[in-house]
Amino acid sequence: GAGVSQSPRYKVAKRGQDVALRCDPISGHVSLFWYQQALGQGPEFLTYFQNEAQLDKSGLPSDRFFAERPEGSVSTLKIQRTQQEDSAVYLCASSLVVWGAVQETQYFGPGTRLLVL
């Protein structure tokens, strides 16, 4: 079946531009996570959705970062007034079960590689 898809795969933005990154999770998956992976680093948690509810946004680095999942399926991560330090790969992951229920695999998308010039 189809896995997690993300678009665009690559995005080049000028400093100060706004960008929107899209994630299509696996159909029926309740949980959706966004992670940021800087070059040479492991992914770092940004935010978590259970269906359409954003239950944890503790990892968002600044108020320039905003995420939504209005209908409980597709999610968008928006970065306003991009800065060079925002350059990273943004990974989306989805999981069948809710936070804290049972251990369940998180399935990752291929990521969006963002370069801010």
Added chain:
Amino acid sequence: QKEVEQDPGPLSVPEGAIVSLNCTYSNSAFQYFMWYRQYSRKGPELLMYTYSSGNKEDGRFTAQVDKSSKYISLFIRDSQPSDSATYLCAPSRQAGTALIFGKGTTLSVSS
């Protein structure tokens, strides 16, 4: 001190070698221990998952957790060129919650 420490390598071995990849962690509340494999320009994929201390074997892969020393290991037997990837350890406190990844160790297996 970061919650999860992992030597980034790179680690280069010949085909057929036994590989040992390791992580240390600081938070004694971690109960679930995952190893993810990430190929270049791809998302991470779950390789192994262990709950609490002990060993788990899956084919050529063995995951080992020692909670007393806060040490996580992944062993790969008879390594293959297709094992060339970055290996990320990812413990978590609670089932199904956000993962805390190590930096990842880059492995290269030459034929």
